Amino acid sequence: MRIRQIVRAAALEAGLSLVDQTKIITAASELARNTLDHGGGGHASIERLQEGGRRGVRIVFEDTGPGIPDVDAALRPGFTTGRGMGLGLSGARQLSNEFSIATEVGRGTRVTIARWK
Amino acid sequence: MDRIPILKIGAALLVTIQVDLHDSVAMALEEDLSNMIVKAGAKGVLIDISALEIVDSFIGRMLANIAGVARMLDADTVVVGMRPAVAITLVELGLSLPGVKTALNAERGMALIQRRVAESGLEADHAAGEF
C-alpha cells in the first residue's frame, strides 16, 4: 500500500484540500486493490497536472490480467466478483473528477483517474 | 504476523487502530474480536479510528462485518473518532455503514455502550419482577 503515500505526496504538492486529498487517496487505494486482486498485479503511474492556473493529480493503473467482460455491470455500485463490497470501480469514479477505463478480455485493464484542485 | 491489541474495559472491548491496516491484519482483527466477544462476554465493541487518514471499501467492509458478527453475539459495535474528510469520502464512495453505531470520540462511545448495558440490566430486573 505504498501507493497511498506517493499519491498523498503528489496531492499535497498539487495543493488539493484535505477532503480532496482523502478522496483521491481512497480512490487510488480501491483501484490498487482491484489491480492486485483481479488483475493479478500491475503497475501504477502518477502524474502531476498543470493546466492554466489549475493543478491536479492523475493516476493510471495498468494490469495484464483477465480484463473486464462487462464494464457497465462492473461500474454499477454493488457489483462484485471478488471479496469486496463491489464499490471499488464505482466508488473510484465517484471520488474522481476524471475517470476512464480501457479493458480487453484476456489482455488486461487500464483505469485512469484524476482529481483537480 | 502483526495483530492489533484488544483491551477489555468492563463489558466493552476497545480496539484502537493506529496505522494503515494491511489486509491480513484486518482479517485477523475480525477473527480475534469475534473470539474475544464470546470469551469476555462483551456487550460492546469500541473501535477507535481517529488515527486513520483513509477508510476504503475494504476497511469499510471489515467494520460492517465486525458489527454484523458482534450483533449476532449480542454486542453493539461503536466506531468512534472518524475524521470529517474520511466521513465525506465514505459517503461519496456509497458506504454509509448502516449497521454500525458511531460516536464522536471514545468517551461518548463508551457512554453509549454503558447505557445499553444499563438498559439491558433494567430490562432483566423488570422481567424478573414480572413473576
Add this chain to the structure above:
Amino acid sequence: MARQPASLNGIVAAHEDEILREWQRVLSLGGTERRLTGREIEAQCRAVLEALKESSGGTEEVSDRLQDLLAEISRNRATQGFGVTETVGFLLSLKRPLVDAIGREHAKAPAIALRETLASTELVDGLALRLMDAFVRNREEIIIRQQQEIAELSTPVVKLWDGILAVPLIGTLDSSRTQVVMENLLQAIVDQSAQMTIIDITGVPTVDTLVAQHLLKTIAAARLMGADCIISGIRPQIAQTMVHLGVELSVVSKATLAEALAHALLKTGRAVVTRRPVVEA
C-alpha cells in the same frame, strides 16, 4: 553632427512632456477615464513613461518595473470594475503620441521613423496584451473569491445549544454546495462536540431526487461522525412532491425548527417546561 538615432526610451526621454500632454488629451477625448480624476490619470501616465524610459526598448524585454506597474494598473482597474476596453485602451492610446513624437524626432529620416514607429507600436501592443492578461487574471481571482464567499455565507452552521447545531439551508442545494455544507457541518460537529444536528430546509425552494440525495449524503456523513440529524421545515408542497417522486428521507423530521430543537433537547436529556408562576410572598 546629428543626434544618434534615438531608440524608444531616448525618444520618450526627449519628448516626455509633449507625449504626456498628448496622451492625456487622447484619453480625455475617449471619455473612458471619467471614473478617474485628471490627477490620477496623469500619475498613471507618468509612471508608465518613467518605466518606458528605463527599459531598453525591445519588445521582448519588459523591465520588472514595467511588469509590476502593469500588474498594479490591472489590479486597480479590475477592483474598480473597469471593462477590458477601458483598461487596455488606456495603454493603446499611448500609440498616437508616441508615433507623433517619433515623427518629429526623425522628420528628415523617414526610413528610421518608419522603423521606430513599427517598433514602438509592437512594444505598446505587447504591453497591452500583458495588461489584458493580468487584468483577466485579476478578474478571475475576484470571481473565484466571491464564489467562495457566497458559498460560505449561504451555509452557516449555528450552535443552538450545547451539542446541538443547526444548518439553515437557503437556496438550491447542488453538489458543490453540498460539499461546502458537509465540510462546514462536520468541522462544526468536531469543534462543538455536537451530538445533534438540525437541517432546516424552510428556505430550499424545491426538493427533487437529486437534492434529496444530497441531503441524505449530508445526514449520512454527520451520522458517521456520531451526530444524529433532524430535518425541519419541510413545506407541505415539498412533502407532496417528495412523496410523488418516491423520495424518502429516512430520518426524524419535524415541521418547524422549534419542534426540532425541542426534540433534540429531549434526546440529549433536557426538557423544555413552562415554569410555574412564582407567587410573591
